[in-house]
Amino acid sequence: MDEEKKVSRQRRYQLRHKVVGLCIICPKQATNNTYCLLHYKKNQECIKLRHKQRLRKDSEFRKFTNEYQTQRRIRKQLSEL
Numbered sequence: 001m002d003e004e005k006k007v008s009r010q011r012r013y014q015l016r017h018k019v020v021g022l023c024i025i026c027p028k029q030a031t032n033n034t035y036c037l038l039h040y041k042k043n044q045e046c047i048k049l050r051h052k053q054r055l056r057k058d059s060e061f062r063k064f065t066n067e068y069q070t071q072r073r074i075r076k077q078l079s080e081l
């Protein structure tokens with residue numbers, strides 16, 4: 001296997017920029033290790049959004065399991081009658 005080909009062109013671009021202290025998305029100077037200020041903010045928003053979506057999914061899942069357990073309890077009570 002050719003080691004060079006396993007890494008995508010985009011990934012190589014990102015690594016090269018990271019090494020020389022540039023934003024991994026654009027050719028600007030990075031303010032933290034990986035991103036320039038603009039892309040750092042964008043990235044933070046992305047993370048927040050993902051976190052929110054996960055929270056919503058979690059609560060839906062909880063609701064679903066709660067309903068399921070309630071139904072099971074009712075069925076059990078009915079069968080014991």
Ligand SMILES: [Zn+2]
Nearest residue numbers: 023026036039
């Ligand atoms: Zn940038």
